[in-house]
Amino acid sequence: MTTTSEPREAGSAPAFERIRYTTEDDGTIGRITLARPERRNAQDYQMLHEIDRAFALAAQDDRVRVVILDADGPHFSSGHDVSGGPLEVHNFCVSHVGGFDQPGVLGHMSAEEEYYLGMCWRWRNFPKPTIAQVHGKVIAGGLMLVWPMDLIIASDDATFSDPTVAFGVNGHEYFVHAWEFGPRKAKEMLFRSAALTAAECRDLGMVNHVVARDDLPGFTLGIAREIAGRPVMGTKLAKSAVNQSLDAQGQWTALQAAFGLHHVGHAHARVLHGIPVDPSGLDVIRRLSR
Secondary structure: OEEOOOOOOOOOOOOOOOEEEEEEOOOOEEEEEEOOHHHOOOEOHHHHHHHHHHHHHHHHOOOOOEEEEEEOOOOOEOOEOOOOOHHHHHHHOOOOOOOOOOOOHHHHHHHHHHHHHHHHHHHHOOOOOEEEEEOOEEEOHHHHHHOOOOEEEEEOOOEEEOOHHHHOOOOOOOOOHHHHHOHHHHHHHHHHOOOEEHHHHHHHOOOOEEEOHHHHHHHHHHHHHHHHOOOHHHHHHHHHHHHHHHHHOOHHHHHHHHHHHHHHHHHHHHHHHOOOOOHHHHHHHHHHHO
16 A cells, blocks of 8 residues: 655645555555544545645556545545634635625535535546445535445445435535435435434435445455446446436436525525524534534
């Protein structure tokens, strides 16, 4: 296994602090590991940017044929951590969205367009096969890391939830719920803030395989090795063909529409509560995060 560090010059950005990026099997498999277990891998802007940089490294390395996304600690991810505030986005911006200091909803919406919707869509369209290796809890923003991946392999103790309706919004920002669960199960999960088990998600088609937690790393690596043995051109074309089928169904248009509704919810909460979310949802989120 090789740990990859980015070259650094004086005044350059620091090396990875929130994740690890490694390669294995003679460089054919890249691995991005969420490495913030003390915060249950809650995602601040720095972590999201580091994940994006790691994907860029893997994309530009012709040896890498498959990328696995996994996590340290007891849970895959407890979701977003925005405790640093929206100004942190300036330090890590990678697109041309801009407008993060604009007053009102515009600044908040711009930051989320950059870091949540924008990054998820880039990872969804990453040119090589990707596998999410998932254990423990996956809450809200955690789903936004899992769903852009091509395959999801989960331990039998994994659970998946998006309880953000309790905050007065329609759901998290990468709103592909109807594609992942089907419309009725998506509505039930959102309305009830209910967590679904790995087995339920497999039955719904969201998860590819469910295995014992101790078997998860080896099983996932075996799948990755099998895929890495296929022609690069074939896997690239197959991924593009499936993604374009979803594009033809209007997935990107639906995502943008749902993102706008998400920010209607934020604006409504600001009028009623003076903050972007309904505070009554905190107890729901804390209960699911335990």
